[in-house]
Every structure is written in C-alpha cells, then in structure tokens.
Amino acid sequence: MSVGKVNRKIITILCSPRLSRIICGMATGMSLGVILLVLWSMTALGASPTDNKQEFGLFFRETGQDAPLTPALTQSSDMTVDIAGIVLRGTVQQTFRNDSGNWVEGIYLFPLPDDAAVDGMTLIIGERRIEGEIQEKEQAKRTYARAVAEGKRASLLSQNRPNVFTTKIANIGPGEEISVEIRFQSLVKRTGLEFSATLPTVVLPRFFPRPDAEHMATVIADRNAMEQPITGPATGVYDAKPVNPTRMTVNLDAGTELSLLESPSHQFNSLHLEGGRYRITLKDGEMPADRDFVLRWKMALSSSPQTLVFSETAGQEEYILTMVMPPAEAQRDKTTLPRDITFIIDTSGSMAGDSIRQAKASLQKAVSQLRPEDHFDIIRFDDSMTRLFGESRPAGPENLRYARSFIDRLEANNGTVMYPPLASALGDKQPENALRQILFLTDGAVGNETELFQLVHENLGSARLFTVGLGPAPNGWFMRKAAEFGRGSYTLITNLGEAENRMDALFSRMQFPSMTDVTMENADASPAESFPPQIPDLYDGEPVVFVSRREVTDADFNLQGRFKNRDWKEYLSVKHAQKSSGIAKLWARRKVEALMDLKAHGLSEETIRLSVLDVALSHAILSPYTSFVAVDKTPVRPHLTDLKTEKLSANAAKGLDMFKQQRQLAGPATATPMTLNLILGFAALFTALITFLILGRRTAR
Template sequence: MVLTPAPAAARPEPCAPPAALLHRALALCAPLLLGLVAWLGSLDGAAAAPGSGALLLRGKLPQSAPVEAPRLKTDIAVAVSGPTARATITQLFRNTTDQWVEGTYVYPLPEDAAVDAMTLVVGDRVIVADIRARAAARQAYEAAREAGHAAALTEQERPNLFTNSVANIGPGETVLVQIAYQQPVRLSGGTHALRIPLVVAPRYNPAPAPVTPAAEGAGADPVPDRARITPPVLDPAEHAPANPVTLTVTLQAGFPLGSVQSATHPIRVEETGPESRRVTLADGPVPADRDIELTWTAAPARAPAIGLFRERVGTDEYLLAVVTPPEGQNLARRPRDVTFVIDNSGSMAGASMRQAKASLLMALDRLAPADRFNVIRFDNTMDQLFPEAVPADERHLAVARSFVAALEARGGTEMLAPLTAALADPTPERTDRVRQIVFLTDGAIGNEEQIFSAIAAGRGRSRLFMIGIGSAPNAHLMTYAAELGRGSYTAIGTIDQVAERMRELLTKLESPVVTDLTASFSEPGVEATPRLLPDLYRGEPVVLAARLGRSAGTLTLRGRIGDRPWEQVLRLAQAEEGQGISKVWARAKIGEAETARLTGRLSAEAADAVILSLALEHRLMTRLTSLVAVDVTPRRPTGTPLTAADLPLTLPAGWDFEAVFGRSGAAQPAQPARERRAQVPSPLATAASGIALPQTASDAPLLLWLGLSLLAASALILRRPGRVA
C-alpha cells in the first residue's frame, strides 16, 4: 500500500481540525503498528505451534518470559503376587528450557493403593523420601525449594488423586521421581482384576451455598481444595497427547492360569510358567488418556476355593482372607423397588452418554412384573420421571425408554440433589421388598465428602450400586459410595462392555444375597477389618484383613443364604505366604477410620489421631501425611529465578472437549467452563495451595484483537476520498 499526497483542493488548511490530523497520523503509523503486531504474533506462534504439544507457562514474576513446561514420561512396573500387587511408577521430568523450573503434576493412583515409598534421582544422586505429617513435609519442601536444593514432594488430594512437586530442575536437565504402592487384587465371579488409572478426569466443583441466616452451613465451600484438583487440560484438537506411558506386569497368580485379557488396551502376554505371565502393552507407549484394566482367570476346574494368606512383619502376623461362599440354589426372588439415576452432564458427552443410556435401557428390560421402578436424570438440574415408584409394566417401561433415549449431555454435575432424592424412602419399615439404587455416572466431581455424608445419613434399607461410565471414572467415589451403601461397584469403560457387565451386575441384583455375615477368631486380640461385613451378592467374595499379633487358631465365617445358615471354619496355620499384606491391612484400617468420621462414630479429632498413627507406623501416604525427598546439596545459583509450572493432562478418551470447557478457541490448556461458572474464589483453597500457580494463557488473543482493531481503523482511514491511490 502506497500513500500519495492529496490533490491541492483536498489538502487541509494550515489550521486543520485536530481530528483530521489524528486521521492522517493513524494512516501514516498503521503499517508500522501492523508490522509490530505481526512480529509479536510470530514470536508467540514459534514458541508453541498448534499440534506440537508445547505448553507455555509464565513465571512467578510479571516480567518473566513464557517458558515451555517440563516434559513428562511415565513407566509403570507391577508385580502381582497372589492376592496383592506391588507397583512402581517412574516419572521422568525433562526441562527443555534454559531456566530453572519447578514442575507440579497431578496424577491418579488406585483408590485402595497403599503408597509407601518415593525416591528422587538427580544425576548420580539418589534421595529416598521420608514420611512426615503433611504440614511438616510441605515446610521442608518449600525451604529446600527456596534454598536451591533439589526436592520432591508427594501429597494426597484424594485417595485416588495425588500431586507431585519437583523443585529446582536445572536447564536441560532430567530428574526422575519413583513412587511405589501396594494394592489388593479384586476378585468377582471367578475373575481377578487389576485396574491402573492413567488420567485425572476434569472435575465439576459445586459452588458454596448462598449465605443466608436460615441455611445451616451456608457459605461453606464443598470443595475447599478446588485449586489443587483442577490442573490444566490439553485440547486434543490443538495439542498432541502428553505423558506417554509404558507398562510391564509380572503376574504370579498362585494357581494355574487360564485367560489373561485387557478390555482397554491391546496387550502382549508371554507365558513364563503354568502360574505366571509377563504382560506388556502391544503398541508400546500409550497416551495417558484412559485407565488400563487387566483381568485373568484360573484354568478350568483349577480355581482355588479359599484364599488365605499371611505375612510376618516384626513380631506381628498379618492375614488376608478371600473366601467365596457357595451360591444359593432355587431360592425365591424377592420383588424390588429400583431407582435408576443417570448422569447427563457435559462430561458424559459422546461415548460415555451412549454407554450410560445403553446400560440403563438394558436394566429396564430386566425388570420383572412384580418390580417397581423410577428414573432420575441430572446435570446441574434434575428431573424425576414419576412422582413415585411405578409398576414395571409395558406402559411405564415405554415411557421410561423414551425418556432415556432423549437424554443429551450438557451442564454441570450437581450430584447431591438426585442422590438425596433417590435415597428418600417413603416406606422405610417395609421388609417384603428389596430397595435398590442403580447410579450411572463418571463421578467427575470434587465434593466427594458431601456425597459420602449423604449416603451415610440417608441409606436406610437401600442398597446402592454404582456404575462407573467411561475411560477414567472416579473410582474413589464409586467404590466408597458403594461400600457405604452396602452395594457394589461396576466399571464400564467401552460400549463393548455394556452387555456383559450389566448382565453380571443385574444377575447379582436379582440373586438372593448372603446376609448377616460375621467373622470371629478363636484367639483374642485380633484387629480385623472391615468391622461390619457387607451383604454379598452372587460371586462376590468375603475379603477380610487382620493383624493377629502372635496368635494363630481359626477364623469362622457365618451368614445366611436365603433362610439357610452358612458357616466356614478356616485354620490360620494353613495360610500361604503373602507379600504386602500389612500395608493392605493398614490402608483398610485408615479407610475404616475415615468412614467412622463421616458417620459420626468417631469425632474428627479421634479419627485423625488413628489415621496419623497408622500412617506413620506403616509409612503410608494419607490426607494427613506426605512423602518428601530433599537433597542436602544446593544446586540453583543464588539469585537465579525459579519458574513454576503446572504440567498439563491429556483429556480422557471419549470426552468432548468443547462440552466440558466451552468454545474458548485457545490453543492453551483450559479449566472447565462448568467449573468457571460454579467456582467461587476460596481464600482457604488459595492459602492451602502453598505454590504459585502459573498463568497458562499467552498474549496471542490480545495481540490478535489489537491487530484487527488497527487493521479496521486503517481501512476506514484509507477509504476516505482522496486518501489512497
């Protein structure tokens, strides 16, 4: 574009109006300003090209230039030994910048994991972590961070959600953090299962209730740590998947093996003996966008009837008993009142919504004429299909099928109101009908404790069955809710699993339960968990952990199958050697103390004392304890700034990014749109975080709007008569 002098007749007089002078100045400066904007935009684009997976993070100081976040890779090694598994997770942090960086990464672990070890490796230095009270561990980490020492801190946010912070990663440097945990292997219907979570799903965090004089507890934040459980998430349309994961499982089943399978990932299975296998991922490293599930069964007619294992630690003996009672035969089926609750919030968009609807339609088809039912759907609102439970006749079922088929995913996940409605029992004194609640959700919420408290207070005679939908369900919520509701938890990760897993669950719901279960030891002084044994459904085992002291003797299990008594006596001296049983017992006892706190059986202070004592004795991570590793040698030069960076997470497979985060149009990690709507700043959450969280947005949107505005202004000026040739 070339600017030419205006004709003489059109030239302004020497005393031209100021507006005319301004127009001419803008016209002369527009090319220069547009060129400057384009140059700045090119710098930003070069730093993080779309699809590259690069993430820009700002430093703690306003003048700090954006830097690329540390890269992360993860290797998982699991050794299964009979009823327990020992896992080691190795996380490799790579600083690709020329600055000193502190990396923070939120990651999942199994909800029943007993996390007991962490090691930090920097160059040739290996630092083994100590277990400390949470506040003391954070204080030690922050002191080391400020002094320039290499340090790592692992903190529990939820029993299945942890945060790793690694301080003073040098320019171009790689550091390694290794975490180890113990967990029990699940058994149901003859199938052993191990689930390894890889991704933290974005969570909906309800806002505090409005502060009104009449509202009890109003204004309290249901998610006081919302800032700590809301890491940035990459838009898969703009970024490649982050955090590639490799896996090796060494399987020692303790019995001749039949099939070894995974419904979530292609696997390679190498036979290393009649009772052992080596399992790896067939496609090599995989993105951390869905949980890994591994199942195995015994060879035909070779399944053990009783699993009894023991471990000696110091002067104590620890016991793990896994016993499956015989199935009742030809027992009359009792009529049921079933309330189905289905989550149709935004996080369920896509594959999860299809799975949930297919599961619910299948459950409706299995209702018997003597049953009654109702359906509740919820997002940030809720609807109850019928005012009360109705007969399962064809007319009502047709209405329910149409209602379910029309559901679409949208909005937030306000779970408390529909749960309370489902628990409300108009006839709590009735014993002639079984009352069941089937709850279908991904569980992507941050206010789990509100949900647990509601179940403990309102469960009555109801039995709660949780169905986890999607590639990364919140297993802590599902498992604990089912335990409190005296039901069970079923995970459905793909549409291919709907028919099989719903059939298994519905068969359990329709089958007579084993009731009135008790466990007694012949020797005194045994500490067993759970304190109260749950009702059992077909194929479900009794799982009992105990600290025996030096005693042996016998364990007697008693219950009723229908109207017939059932009893089994186990001689503890016949137990096989096991590994990690003490950790499993301690983790279960900690969970029992948390339950006692929620139900009011223990005060908060008494429960915390029990949890802290168990955690320090057995070196376990809890909400009250953390693992911290500090190198004694300073590394970062005095006066050199430290940039803080939250490492981004990959969106769970099958999730719709726009349905969760809205149409931001930015190529940067986002916070859920539903979270932004619900969130109210919490001074407590901010103070508790203890670290300066980065601002992940770049200046690109501002520069773009500035450029467009100048371009429009220039166009208007240059289109004036006589201005442009």
C-alpha cells in the same frame, strides 16, 4: 412547602426532558458495558462467538511476547506391576525433563488405584537415589519449602484423594532430567472366576458444587489442588505426540494356567512363562495417559481355589489377608422378591461423549430386564434433576415404553450436582415385600465425595446402593466407597461394547444376595481388628475380602453369616497361609480408610487426624495427613535466580467431549476467580460511567 407542592415538584423533575436523557444515557452506557463485558470475558476465557475451540495446557514464552509457545516441562511415566495371587505391588517412575532455559518447579497431578497403600518415594538424580521420609503433612510442606528456598533439589508427594496424588519437584535446571519413583501396594478384584486389575493413568476433572459461606475457602483450596491444564485432540489442540506418555509392564503370577487373559481398554503383548506366569506389555510400547488400563484373567475351572489366605508377621503381631468365595451352590433363588428400583443416571458435562452412550445403553439394558411385578423410576441429573414418574411405578408395557423414550432423549450438559437426586432416591418409602434398590450410573466426577458418603450413611435404611462406573477414567474411589456405604457393589464399564454383558451380570447378582449378616472372629474368641469393619452383603460370584491384625496365635478364623435364610459358618486355617510381604501396609491403608469414613458418622476432624497420624507414621504410608519428602543436600540453583512454578498438562480423557466438560466446570461451582469477577465488574461500571458523562454533556448543551 406543602406535601402536595413537594409531590408536584418531584414529578416535574422526574418528567423533565433533561433527566429522561440522563437516565437514558445511564441505561445505554450500562447496556454497552454489559455487552463489552460479555465479549471481553469470552475472549479472556479462550472462546469467541464464532469459534468454540479452546487451547488448554501449560505453556510459557522463552523470550519476548512474540516468541512461540513451548511446553515448560515434559513428563513421562514407567509403571511396573507385579501381581501374585490377589496382591498387587507397583512402582511408578515419573521422569521430568526441562528443555527450557529456566530453573523450574514442576507440579504433576496423577492417579493410582483407589485402594493403594503408597509406602515409598525416591528422588533420582543421575545415579544417585535419595529416599523420601514420611512426615506429618504440614511438616513435610515446610521441609520442602525450605529446600526450595535454599536452591536444593527436592520432591514432595501428597495425597489429594485416596486415588489422586500430587508430585512436586523443585529446582530442575535448564536441560536437566530428574525422576521420582513411587511405590504402592493394592489388591486385585475378583468376581467369580474372573480377576481384574485397574491401573488409572488420568484424573477426570472434578465438579465442585457451590459451597456455603462457612466452607467456601476450604472448597476453593480443594478445587484448586485438583485443577490441572488439559490438552489433546478433544480440547481442540492436536499434538501427534501424547502428553505424559506411559510405558507399562505387568508381571502376573496366577499360580495356575489361565483360561482367559484380556484387556477391554488396550492392546497388549503377552509372554507365557512357566508355572502360570505371564509378562504383559503394551503393544505399541507406550500409551497416552488418557484412560484406565484394565487387565482381566480367569483361572481354569478345575483349579479355582475357594479360599486364599496370606499372612505377614511383624514382631508380636500377625497381619492376615483373606479372600473367601460364597458357597458354590449360592445360585439365584427362584423365589426372589419383587424389586422396587430407582435408576439414577448422570447427564452432566463430564459424561459427554462415550460415557453418556455407555450410560444410556446400560440403562436401556437394565430397564429391559425388569419383571411385571417390579416397580421402578428414573432420575436424570446434571445441575438440575428430573424424575420420570416422581415415584415408583409398575414395570408394565406402557411405562417401559415411556422410560425407553425418556432414555433415548437424554443428553450430557452442565454441572454435576449429585446430592439432590441421591437424596430424592434415598427418601422414597421402603415398600413391603420388595427389595429396595438404587442403581447409580455415573463417572463420579465430583469433588464433594465426603458429603455424599454422609448422605448415604444417614439415609440408606434397608435400601441397597449399586454403582456403575462409566467412561475411560471414572472416579473409582467414589464409586467403590458409595457402594460400600450403600451395602451394594460397584461395577466398572470402560468399553461401550461390554455394557450389555456387564449389566446382565450385575442385574443377575442383584436379584438376591447369596449371603447376609457376614461376620468374622478368631476361633478362640481372642480379639482381631479387621477391615472393612462391616462386611457388606455378598452377591453371587463376589468374595469376602478382609485384612486383619492380631497377636501371633495358632487360632483359626471363623467366618459366619446367613445363607438362604439359614446359618452358615466356615473355618479358615491360618497355619498354612502363604507368606507375603506388604500385608501390614495393606492393613494400615484399610484402617486409615475406616478412620476417614468416621467423618460420615460425625466424628471430629481433629480426632480423626490424630488417629490417622498414629497409623500412617508408624507404618510409613501416605495419607490425608502425611506426605513423603526427599531433599538433596547440595544447593544447585544460583543465588537470586528466579524459579518458575508450572503445573504439568494432562491428556483429555479418551472419548470425553472436553467442550462440554469445560462448560460444566465453569458452571455454578465458583469456577470464576474472585479477582476476575472484580476486574469484570469494574470494567462494566467504568464503561457505563464514560457513556453517561458523554451523553450527559451533550444533554447539557
């Protein structure tokens, strides 16, 4: 048969009415399948075309499919915090109650201060206390799993992030109540005469950008570990009784009388004791765990020390904690250089609600403080990004008006993809005779923190990165570490009413660093291991805080640097340092953090793991590679009785629009499980096939 005849035959078949009907049937079937797919997936995910309310939270049915939904476990927390000078010691007791008729394993995700050294865990069963043991993480998992299988009560405490932890507690019998006590140490923050302590109570859901194929499994496992059911009014499910109610007591020993004691986040009662001691409790007795508790205090001006030194001796080693304020005359220089500043503002779904209002108010305030000689640009981002000008422009009246209008129109939606805007800002050229600065306003609700730290480390150059944490529960670890890698500073704004004042203070500090090139060494030149290993530039009112280890010696410290373009040095005496327990734990925590930072420098994971294990196991602290595990000796769960595993619910963060947050998390972050994708795909194909067969049969007739 000739080629021409073949072509004519093909055309005849393709143009036949029967084939046209078959193709039409297939197209119709597939279209119907897609429509059914969309409707079914909306129902499966808890949404409908006419109702955007979703029910989040963890529940199970006691009996039968028609039984009412009841909480699997209830949890409450009691936190006691003792603050002496700048050292904070805390204890959190988490109580789990099983009101169901099942044997239950509970999983609870919770936050602690981002610099906390977690150094103890106790399982409490009635009057009995079972102390947890520190073990290598995988070994602790095996110890816990064996206890669970044997029907023994057990608890496991692990670190997800330096500020996010997971408690697992197994074999809680029907009607039983079991507690886990967690102990930690931290430092308070000082800015000028103001001290502050931030105690987080809720974990803001994190957004994970889509990884490449090589890292897919790791990222999915990490994301799953950070997931938790969310409930509360902001999710469309209202319950008058808060989830995970928290009671709190703070015992503050400032060492002197205070001129200010306040909280921008909560109402509290304060009992003034002798000697500059205060006892702070929540006004309502307990609070819903839906936002950070922030406490601030100021010393009277006449008694404010410029140097605080604490020490602890362990064997032949001495651990020293030092806080030094910059020289009192370190005021803003009137001859400061012009600035080239890029503002980055997060407009993703996690910022919806109070956070985006804080961000816009803060950014408007920052823009209003630009001088005519300054240059600026604005980058807004969610899962895409937009640059206002595309490059730095002079801060003239017309550009400022354009910027204010741009800020007014910003809305929060979609995912949190931080890498492109950070890379864009860091890629700008360093201007001559100008301070290159980046001001980043965000809640830090991302899961790829390490990737972002590496980006800043490799591309910072002579620029400085300043972070502003916004909202009821920002990711303090990310904000602090990003600023540390960026050699800038971190500012927290939890209350919209404070945005103007705190941005004023930040912009004033950013005008000119009071000290640069800061280093510390022993006066006798003997070695000391101090952290952070590189002290950042100091800005007005911000202290140097470092923790050191050395052999026991009478030698003092030398702190030196550059102040107003001239050399500056101060001698710090350790002989009369205030004795304090726990400094060794804080040093170990800072060393672990410094070792983990080496990931951004390209050091191998295995080398870091071995070094961290050496420090964490010898000092008995929690780390990415160690966990605490406690096991009761006696099996209690009857043989062959099922154990239900349940993740406990968390409150939605106060002021957060959870509908936009859920849409963000369901975005391009591989948020739909692979199994669900397969089911949906087969359902669509099956519908298309059935429709095709029906229409095909009619055509054949």
